[in-house]
Amino acid sequence: MKKEFWNDSVVVITGASSGIGKALLEEIAVFPCQLVLLARRAGDIPKPEAKHKDTILHRITCDLADPSSVQDAIDWISKRIDRVDVLFNNAGITAHGRFDSLSMDVYQKTFATNFFGPIQLIRGLLPFLLKAKGNIVTTSTVSALYGVPGRAAYSASKSALHAALESLRIESLEEGIGVSLVCVPYTDTALRTSGLDAEGKRLAEAPAKGKRKSAKEVAHVLMKEAMDKEARLVTFNLSGKFLEWMRFFSPKFLEKILYKKLYNDFKTH
Template identity: 30%
Template structure:
């Protein structure tokens, strides 16, 4: 049984989807959880912040440590995705994607590290299988998630001697509210579900709770020798070679 009693955790983008499932899983294990994102989190204490604002990371960590008096766990989950090829994308969209998905996590980690060094805490970044491969029309998203994976390894190498671990999870297709709404907007949602199930060896897509279960283990003492790793959770999708 994973025990996070007494741990203080900050989860960005924690009011919905994977972030909400992670926040709930950490709470169930005994942690005190604070989320940070745009809008209201009706399930738990939160900080309202816009991670496209370069000043937001320092402000979030300052407020979180003021409320907690410490920080043990940082989960960088918040992210954005825009559709369009590189030819279709303007510089502003590129910059916002990199800011929210890569620069903000880096600056949150930078601001949190003195507190995490003190508590011998950990960082968990939520990347994507699109940091390993690419779906069409996602160049900025893929670049940001690939960068986040690389950042994960760099932080683990630099700050392992300080007692801080850093790992990442690379989820595949997960049944978040956003993805469910996308499927329901299609002409034949049932057929799409069958089609997307076929590209996964397990025959289905994943749930936020399955990602959260891995997250809870990675931030616990049970994973104390695990750092600098990118954990793919995709139902085997990236291992399956497509037929012609």
């Protein structure tokens, strides 16, 4: 990791209290920088195990689903920070359920956290990102690349965020900011135990089967992409690249694969 990039930088991380956000905090805190850490419960944001003596931590309560909470966070940052070198747009929520069983409340809550909240935060911090010619790095999912069965609300919210940020990237070509979308694979986080079921209740599912990345491994990739202004859509592994390419070349075949792989997630009971 190029320490020169992180030294004296101002880094904003959403969802900093757990999972990938916590891992980013742990990995970046070893550099002399300012870390602006956002979470719904700021008191849950941990003290990093290793921290440079000159690193400054700012813990801010911010619920992305609440516009007033997001605005409060923007106002707090605006009064204390003069630029943003990297924004890790990391916080998010999942929602599981068939299209015909998902309540509208689930769609609204999922979009509030995954789309409207991040858009409001990015808009509010954009002057500070432009000043630094900074980078926006979004923790996303391959579910944003195609409508995944049993994940309609989740796929739709992440796909919408992709489209909005791709527009921002093109509009900002002359301003020199970077906008990357990193589709992470299954990762050891609490995503499946803190999301929503079809009725809007707390999701309580077992972790995804198969090999999973650690939050630290994902954090390293996100940090790598933060240093690359040319990074755009980033997929981790073969399954991600497969979905990325097959959506263009053979969507019918892709849909058969998704149907078979995720049948148990959306079949009627």
